[in-house]
Amino acid sequence: MSENEQIQANMGYSFVQLKTRRGDAAPPPPPEANLAYSTKGQESTGVIQMMDNLIADVDKDMQEMDLEEKDAQGDYEKFMDDAANKRAEDSKSITDKQAALGNTEEELSNSKGSLDNTNMKLMETEKYLGGLHAECDWLLKYYDARKEARSGEIDSMDKAKAVLSGADYSL
DSSP: OOOOHHHHHHHHTOOOOOOTTTOOOOOOOOOOOOOSSSOTHHHHHHHHHHHHHHHHHHHHHHHHHHHHHHHHHHHHHHHHHHHHHHHHHHHHHHHHHHHHHHHHHHHHHHHHHHHHHHHHHHHHHHHHHHHHHHHHHHHHHHHHHHHHHHHHHHHHHHHHHHHTTTOOOOO
């Protein structure tokens, strides 16, 4: 296999480093590094200070969130207590109003019964008064005739009494 064929076969799969034909020269040596430990001074304290500030900010935020959560929990518990008290009051109010409604319905039923009795008494009284009125009308209508008949009876009784006493009316 030639070099070009090798390059084409490896193109999709990996990078291949090919030797150059200009000569097999070795690459230059890497630059020398100072491997001794030394502190950077203020350069590193700035980064550490920033990290300390971040940690302090996070701690402060955590404390604020804890306080807010405690306040919110307290508010929630107070709200739930208030709601429970309100439900209890409403339940008692409903019970009281249902009892009052029952009493009112009972009074209404009793009043209707009393009204029916009163209406019956009224009708009986009106019937009685109607009878009395008819009797009085009859008495007024025939008063003169009855008065005349009565005075005729009185005269007849006086004559009968006189006849019995010995009077003679044969004329």
